[in-house]
Amino acid sequence: MIHVIATIELAPGTRDAYLAEFRKLVPLVHNEVGVAEYGPAVDEPSGLAAQELAGEDVVIVIEKWTSVAALKAHVNAPHMAEFRTRVKDLVKHVSLHVLRPVASADTSGM
Numbered sequence: 001m002i003h004v005i006a007t008i009e010l011a012p013g014t015r016d017a018y019l020a021e022f023r024k025l026v027p028l029v030h031n032e033v034g035v036a037e038y039g040p041a042v043d044e045p046s047g048l049a050a051q052e053l054a055g056e057d058v059v060i061v062i063e064k065w066t067s068v069a070a071l072k073a074h075v076n077a078p079h080m081a082e083f084r085t086r087v088k089d090l091v092k093h094v095s096l097h098v099l100r101p102v103a104s105a106d107t108s109g110m
Contacts, residue, residue, distance in 0.1 A: 001036065002100055004063035004071060009093040012057050015042070018090045019059065021083065028079040034070025038063050057092075071098065 010018050022040050029038045041060045043053045054060060065071045074080065084091075 002065050002068060002071060002098060004061070004065065005097040005099070006061040006063065007054070007095045007097075008059045008061065008091060009095075010057045010059065010090050011092055014090040015057060015059060018087055021086050021090075022059070025079065025083045028077075029074065032070070032074055032077065034066040035074065036064035036066060068098070 008018070019040060026039065029035055039062055041062055042058070043055070045051070045053065063071075065074065
């Protein structure tokens, strides 16, 4: 299992339009082989001192995939290409964190 945190920085004031397009995409992604979780998230101010707010013009996508191969297939899926075309004028920057869970006994990264 891998975890993906995708941070989507949007043009000012376009988050609602982006999320409208994203909602159309979600059912298609949920039908892909290897997807365990896929959905958008936005800031929920908590008042916690350590919280860093992403901002009004950011959507963070939380994803879980069974493998890097499944993630690569997702990135190259035709519906993803179509989605990127539809939102290209809304998106300023995308960054990805592709992560693997670390079991309590796993010390390979320490």
